[in-house]
Amino acid sequence: MITVSHLSKCYQIYAKPSDRLKQALWRGKKQFYRSFWPLQDVSFTIGKGEVVGLVGANGSGKSTLLQLVCGILQPTSGTVEVDGRIAALLELGSGFNPEFTGHENLVMNATLLGLSTEELNDRYQDILDFAGIGDFIYQPVKTYSSGMMIRLAFAISSYVNADVLVVDEALAVGDAAFQAKCLERMERLMQQGTTVLLVTHDSQMVKKYCDRVLYLRQGQLVFDGDAEEGTELYLAESREQATTSHAISRKISEGDAALAFGTAHGEITEVILSADSSCSVGEQRGRSIVVKQGQRITLDIHAWADETVKSPSIQMTVRDQRGYNLYGFNQRYAGKKLVRDDQGMLYVRYSFTARLQVGQYVITVRLDDSTSSTEVKRVDRRVGIADFIVSAPEQTFDAVLDLDGACEVPH
Helix, strand or coil: CEEEEEEEEEEEEECCCHHHHHHHHHCCCCCCEEEEEEEEEEEEEECCCCEEEEECCCCCCHHHHHHHHCCCCCCCEEEEEECCCEEEECCCCCCCCCCCEHHHHHHHHHHHCCCCHHHHHHHHHHHHHHHCCHHHHHCEHHHCCHHHHHHHHHHHHHCCCCCEEEEECHHHCCCHHHHHHHHHHHHHHHHCCCEEEEECCCHHHHHHHCCEEEEEECCEEEEEEEHHHHHHHHHHHHHHHHCCCEEEEEEEECCEEEEEEECCCEEEEEEEEEECCCCCCCCEEECEEEEECCCEEEEEEEEEECCCCCCEEEEEEEECCCCCEEEEEECCCCCCCCCCCCCCEEEEEEEEECCECCEEEEEEEEEEEECCCCCEEEEEEEEEEEEEEEECCCCCCCCCECCCCCCCCCC
């Protein structure tokens, strides 16, 4: 649906307004500006029905890329091809005339997005109901709050039946109820095969909805791949700017490469999962095991930390396949303190019950220097270092977690 090839965008930055006139008079014989490239040599393809997250720090070129994809900007070099109708929800109120009423802006934007008069008449009331701004639809848009403006903009974009939906941080503006409404609508569009390009700083949203992640850094595409890995890399590099930690990728054991973020002051050296033999699956040990619902899982973690790590702490987190944190635990919650041996090694054993729905789950392990509950320095972190599959003969509950529910039916 979207093909981007060697795409670049350059702006001419002038120190003062008179330099623009000088540049025009010299006709390129002398340069009175400096070149700024918000986007450099970016290439990728997005297939039909894919949901792709675009992540990166502010100023990394995300909005510029979206405007190029939508045809708002023209590239300096490279090409963009979009197959089908595209609807975009970019900057707040973009495409709206503040002097026009909401009704007039609705008609104008829907027409620009390709809706015929008949199609607009059929969907007009649905758009109004979704926006939920009542009689304000007949008031000038300049009187709208930011939330009302984004409600109307999202309603229009989501009801034009576009082949490609582009959303740039728009959902962060609305209230909780409207965000839930937007996400439900977006899920429905995804099920219908709409291609979605989503920009958000909400890493959990990216992990939940996106099949892939594009990570932009200073105008260059540095990662294109798995949503979990790309998001974790972006978050690690974001933390790196505020701390002395650095992102690394290294092998934990032979034949296994793990995504790791940390410092030179400590390292998680070994992680072993094991399951008891109370169920038919039997005892297992390793980095990937299969268990039954309700079976007890043990997690042995070995780590090393030097003397600069004053208060070592080891955290384990269970996540689903989309990267959502389901459960986290460390020795502080159990009232324990880690003891370092003569070689600086740390050992801890955690255990928990697999009261989870059938499916695959991953474990992330983190080594911290925790001087207090609020003051935590990351020393080493291994994303998806181990995983386990929960199997069951029959379904006993809905959703993800088993909260040991009970039912009584009075006679």
